[in-house]
């Protein structure tokens with residue numbers, strides 16, 4: 447089996463293609479499951495320029511994903527999911543929202559440190575105005591809190607802070623061990639996300655230092671391309687598969703109605 451659990455579509459305003467085009471591409475390349483996991487609506491118009499609003503979720507996203515599930519039955523399993531944001535202060539909203547719909551899983555991602563969308567190329571110059579070590583510390587403090595919040599099933603691209611090639615001066619080992627202890631106790635999966643290969647850093651998220659810790663702690667893996675274009679579905683999964691064999695005993699997580707099970711990749 448091979449699945450892609452991280453895909454977007456044009457509803458988020460920074461991706462190309464309809465939901466159906468993503469599903470069709472997944473069928474074309476022979477995936478067994480595709481997760482539609484567009485950026486989740488957030489309260490108070492938070493980051494509205496990069497996501498659908500509640501109305502679009504209710505009128506377009508949810509009914510379209512559920513209709514595609516029926517339309518493609520027998521060819522591919524279509525999962526109804528979201529990429530949620532961990533943003534301190536929104537936990538109550540996210541918890542309520544997630545419980546109101548029958549999601550298969552929710553990816554939990556950190557894209558913001560305070561007001562700063564640190565993975566947005568428009569604001570990359572802000573790395574130069576800050577101490578990169580402090581940025582890393584702040585980022586991992588957020589990842590740890592996102593795991594402790596128990597709002598999510600999968601930790602998304604868990605070293606996204608490296609996206610533009612900024613590196614910490616220390617090796618982060620102790621910080622990372624503390625973070626992934628919390629991830630383990632929250633019973634979450636960690637995503638192997640191939641989109642980093644298409645970004646300036648040119649690496650999979652996460653790096654092998656993290657994958658070694660994940661393997662040691664027996665944390666399950668999940669898999670996603672983070673496609674923002676239909677042709678990127680399943681991109682570089684040959685590289686991901688090698689990592690899954692090395693650090694996940696050749697197995698990945700799949701989810702149905704927020705219950706995890708594991709399958710062997712092939």
Ligand SMILES: [Zn+2]
Pocket residue numbers: 454458460485674
């Ligand atoms: Zn996006």
Ligand SMILES: [Zn+2]
Pocket residue numbers: 529555557602603
């Ligand atoms: Zn993301």
